[in-house]
Amino acid sequence: MATTEKMTLNMGPQHPSTHGVLRLVLELDGEVITKITPDIGYLHRGVEKLSEHRTYHQVLPLTDRLDYLAPMSNNLGYILAVEKLLDIEVPERAQVIRIIMAEMTRLESHLVWLACHALDIGAMTVFIYAFREREVIMETYEQISGARMTSNFFRAGGLSMDVPPEFEKKVRTFVDEMPGYLDTYEGLLTTNPIWLKRTVGNGVISAEDAIDIGITGPALRGSGVDWDMRRDNSYSGYDTYQFQVPVGKNCDTFDRYKVRLVEMREACKIIRQALDRLKPGPVLADCPQVCYPPKENVYNSIEGLIHHFKIASEGYPVPEGEVYQGVEAPKGELGFYIVSDGSSKPYRMRIRPPSFVNLQAIEKMAKGAMIADLVAVIGTLDIVLGEIDR
Amino acid sequence: MAENNRAVVRLKEKFAESILDVTEFRGEVTVTVKKDGIIPVLAFLKQSLQYNLLTDVTAVDYLGKKEDRYMLVYQLFSIDNKDRLRIKAPLAESDGRIQSATQVWRTADWLEREVYDLFGIIFENHPDLRRILMTPDWVGHPLRKDYPLQGPDREPYKGRLS
Numbered sequence: 001m002a003t004t005e006k007m008t009l010n011m012g013p014q015h016p017s018t019h020g021v022l023r024l025v026l027e028l029d030g031e032v033i034t035k036i037t038p039d040i041g042y043l044h045r046g047v048e049k050l051s052e053h054r055t056y057h058q059v060l061p062l063t064d065r066l067d068y069l070a071p072m073s074n075n076l077g078y079i080l081a082v083e084k085l086l087d088i089e090v091p092e093r094a095q096v097i098r099i100i101m102a103e104m105t106r107l108e109s110h111l112v113w114l115a116c117h118a119l120d121i122g123a124m125t126v127f128i129y130a131f132r133e134r135e136v137i138m139e140t141y142e143q144i145s146g147a148r149m150t151s152n153f154f155r156a157g158g159l160s161m162d163v164p165p166e167f168e169k170k171v172r173t174f175v176d177e178m179p180g181y182l183d184t185y186e187g188l189l190t191t192n193p194i195w196l197k198r199t200v201g202n203g204v205i206s207a208e209d210a211i212d213i214g215i216t217g218p219a220l221r222g223s224g225v226d227w228d229m230r231r232d233n234s235y236s237g238y239d240t241y242q243f244q245v246p247v248g249k250n251c252d253t254f255d256r257y258k259v260r261l262v263e264m265r266e267a268c269k270i271i272r273q274a275l276d277r278l279k280p281g282p283v284l285a286d287c288p289q290v291c292y293p294p295k296e297n298v299y300n301s302i303e304g305l306i307h308h309f310k311i312a313s314e315g316y317p318v319p320e321g322e323v324y325q326g327v328e329a330p331k332g333e334l335g336f337y338i339v340s341d342g343s344s345k346p347y348r349m350r351i352r353p354p355s356f357v358n359l360q361a362i363e364k365m366a367k368g369a370m371i372a373d374l375v376a377v378i379g380t381l382d383i384v385l386g387e388i389d390r
Numbered sequence: 391m392a393e394n395n396r397a398v399v400r401l402k403e404k405f406a407e408s409i410l411d412v413t414e415f416r417g418e419v420t421v422t423v424k425k426d427g428i429i430p431v432l433a434f435l436k437q438s439l440q441y442n443l444l445t446d447v448t449a450v451d452y453l454g455k456k457e458d459r460y461m462l463v464y465q466l467f468s469i470d471n472k473d474r475l476r477i478k479a480p481l482a483e484s485d486g487r488i489q490s491a492t493q494v495w496r497t498a499d500w501l502e503r504e505v506y507d508l509f510g511i512i513f514e515n516h517p518d519l520r521r522i523l524m525t526p527d528w529v530g531h532p533l534r535k536d537y538p539l540q541g542p543d544r545e546p547y548k549g550r551l552s
Contacts, residue, residue: 041523048508049532053539084416211442211469214497225469232472321415324465324476326445337465339450352446352465360500389523 006034009371013042017120017375020385024362024374031370036363040356043389051349055315056082056156059346064150066351067387070109072101072141073329074387075154080235081325081336082156085318086290093281094158095237100171100274101144101153102236102327103267107178108137109330109382110264114185117257117379121198126188133181136174143167155292156316157285172275175268182264189257199254203365203377206251213364214357217332218263219381222248222256229328241270253380260382290316315344331355331382351390355383395419397439397475405431410480420476425462428479429489432464436494441466441475447491447501449481449509453535459483460511464491481511490516508533 012023021042027035047066051059063078064071076098083090090098115130138148144163145153153160189195205215210223220227228245230238246262248255284291292311297304320342326335332354341347358381366377392398392414401409401421408427413420423431435441445465453459458480466475481488490513491498502513503522510531513519521528530537540546 041521041525044523046532049537049539087416212496214444214495216443227469227472233474322420323416323418324446324474333445335446335465337446337448337463341455348450350446350448350463352448356500356504357497360497 004029011371011374013039018378019116019383021389022359022378022383022385026371026374028371033366033369033371033374036366036374038359038362040359040385041389043385045390047390048349048351051346053345055344056318056346057311057315059349060154061150061152063351064152065386066353066390067109067329067331067334067355067384068149069112069384070105070330071149071151072105072153073109073327073334075151076102076236077325077327077329077334077336079154079156080327081323081338082318084323084325085321085338085340086156086287086316087319088157088285088287088290090158090285091282092277093162093279094283094285096274096277097159097163097283098154098236099238099241100271100278101151103271103274104137104140104171106267106330107264108134110260110267111137113260113330113379113382114257117376117382118189118195120375120379121195123189123192123195126185129181129184129188133178136170140167140170140174143170155284157287157291159283162283168275168278171271175271175275178268179265182261186261196254198373198376199257199380200250200252202253202369202373203256203380204250204252205361205365209364210251210361213361215332215361216354216357217328217330218259219256219332219358219361221246222259222380223251224249229326229333233326235325235327238270241273243270253376256380317342317344318346326352329354331384331387332358334387351387353387353390355381355385356388359383359388392419395475396471396473397421397435397441400439401431401434404434418474418476420478422478422480425479425481425485425488428462428464428477429491429493431477432466432491432494435466435475435477440468440470442469443467444491444495444497444501445474447498447505449505449511449533451509451533451535456480457482460486460509462488462505462511486510487512487514489514490519492516507531510534 007028009026012018013021023039025037047062063074066074111130111134115127118126142148145151207223207225210220226247243266246259248259293304293307298308318340322339324337326333335352337350338346339348366374392412398412408423411422445467448463450461460481462479464477505511507521
């Protein structure tokens with residue numbers, strides 16, 4: 001008599017559609033998934049441990065490398081937490097540039113998500129288009145910070161330097177063109193029967209389950225929960241901008257796709273409003289205990305050199321206390337919990353990564369589905385392993 | 391102020407004997423409760439005060455700084471009321487065990503596994519308490535303050551020689 005038995009299949013860590021070094025141990029009944037055991041930690045670099053041995057200023061480059069598709073969002077979350085501890089005010093121009101770059105980062109992260117998600121499901125054209133647009137954002141990154149990915153651009157008290165004069169025009173041209181590009185992507189996907197077959201009804205998770213598992217960001221909004229930290233728990237002056245928060249209703253991969261596309265359009269709106277507010281002015285707070293002096297002072301005066309040397313070698317003391325600062329990163333709520341003992345190094349820094357918590361939902365979303373649908377679920381969760389493993 | 395916080399008022403009424411301390415810093419309210427009272431407090435906050443999202447679970451190692459070595463930290467958020475609350479529970483080194491919050495939120499599953507992995511704190515009644523970031527055969531818990539930065543059995547980095 002013929003018998004059947006379950007098969008265990010290893011997926012990853014070196015697998016093109018696990019978006020990094022995610023390993024999944026799948027238990028299969030034919031092609032139907034009966035159990036998923038994620039295995040993570042392949043990219044663990046001990047960022048939290050390292051940060052306890054570095055000054056607040058030296059921790060900043062470590063944060064670029066968490067979610068490497070959205071470096072400026074990570075910078076922003078960390079810097080806001082440090083600023084909260086220090087209790088310092090940031091100049092208006094720096095705030096506005098931070099918002100422009102945070103939203104550009106959202107566009108960039110969502111473009112990579114769209115490109116890879118579509119490629120996983122078999123729509124290769126979108127991948128090529130989305131990476132073309134991403135290149136413009138990468139150029140902007142390079143223009144203002146000198147690096148395409150590891151930006152390390154924000155500073156406690158403002159920015160590392162002012163943006164070049166051509167920045168404003170370049171960004172404005174880009175956000176004016178972007179809605180047209182989004183129409184192209186939607187034209188390729190939204191009504192495409194193959195796309196609909198692969199995404200509608202895939203990876204369904206109800207709002208209650210999503211909150212219970214702790215999902216945040218677009219994945220939670222796709223399940224119909226109307227919560228966006230930029231609007232409801234505002235930081236950096238987001239409450240003074242006009243934008244819509246898209247919400248899904250069918251809780252499936254298609255709704256999350258729609259939510260993210262609308263978010264990209266809203267990001268363009270926010271950037272346009274921010275560009276209108278961009279006025280000349282200082283980009284670093286007048287706070288010599290914390291902020292580096294301007295470079296011309298360092299090169300031309302002994303006081304400036306001593307000032308620079310002092311902050312570079314000793315760092316700056318941060319008042320004793322503990323704060324939690326969350327930001328609406330492209331993937332969800334990115335939180336930094338810093339405990340300070342009054343010295344110039346964090347006593348403990350905890351990073352609350354959105355991808356780590358969101359990935360927990362994978363079993364709930366893909367159990368009972370086919371392997372090919374699992375690939376769509378990984379794509380729709382939009383995870384980055386640099387952030388999960390830290 | 392912290393005394394007027396909606397959660398603090400209700401917690402003081404209901405769990406007066408569990409609460410050790412209430413503080414406010416930079417507008418963030420922190421309530422420290424006894425380790426044994428943690429689950430009833432969290433469950434009450436979730437069911438009666440709409441703190442429906444468990445944002446984070448982590449720990450801090452106060453080796454040599456405080457009487458109780460570990461401090462468990464729970465960050466809560468209420469989507470309906472849009473406010474945050476931090477609950478902390480001290481844990482003595484000799485004890486090192488606490489009830490798992492997985493019975494209240496499923497989010498706690500991986501977050502507690504991470505705390506177990508990096509701090510060695512045992513969560514009782516956790517469904518699947520295994521290491522999550524380090525390899526299963528790893529010895530030691532890296533985020534403890536007495537765990538060397540460069541790893542075990544290695545000389546500390548002394549800077550470039552040339």
